[in-house]
Amino acid sequence: MDPTLRIVTHMPLTELWNSAGPLSAAKVRALDREDIAGLLRLAGVNFVVADCGHPLRWIPPTERYRFWQDEAKPRIAAPGKRLFLEDFPELYGYMASEWQTNRGEIVVLLEKHH
Numbered sequence: 001m002d003p004t005l006r007i008v009t010h011m012p013l014t015e016l017w018n019s020a021g022p023l024s025a026a027k028v029r030a031l032d033r034e035d036i037a038g039l040l041r042l043a044g045v046n047f048v049v050a051d052c053g054h055p056l057r058w059i060p061p062t063e064r065y066r067f068w069q070d071e072a073k074p075r076i077a078a079p080g081k082r083l084f085l086e087d088f089p090e091l092y093g094y095m096a097s098e099w100q101t102n103r104g105e106i107v108v109l110l111e112k113h114h
Contacts, residue, residue: 008050011111016048016099018058024102027109030079031096036108039098040068044105047072049094051112072096072110083113 003021016023031039039045047059047067059067075093077083085091092114099107 004055007055008052011050011052011113012095012097013050013109013111016107016109017056023107025099025107028098028100031076031098031108032078033073033076035098036068036072036076036096039106039108040065042106046105046107047110048107049110049112051114076110077113085114 003017004019006017016025029035045064046061047064049057049059051057072094075088076096077088077093079095083093083095085093087093092112094110094112097109097111099109101107
């Protein structure tokens with residue numbers, strides 16, 4: 001299958017992929033807002049959004065901080081708690097998790113619920 005045509009069919013995800021194919025990456029932990037803010041202080045954190053029925057959306061590094069402030073930060077759900085859509089702007093929220101690739105890169109996966 002052409003990796004550029006691959007879509008998210010279920011969540012939580014068990015693997016990550018990009019236009020080149022599957023990534024060798026493992027989930028490290030669930031994240032809250034403060035965890036993500038701490039990771040952003042490190043260089044090289046990547047965001048990817050999973051939304052059922054759509055391809056994974058990798059956020060370009062040049063847009064990471066704007067994306068965090070404007071889109072993701074107000075919509076991060078607390079790990080281990082039930083997500084109530086009415087608690088979030090525009091009635092959607094994200095469950096966040098940290099993943100690490102075999103090359104040591106940190107990826108913040110945001111699974112969109114709406």
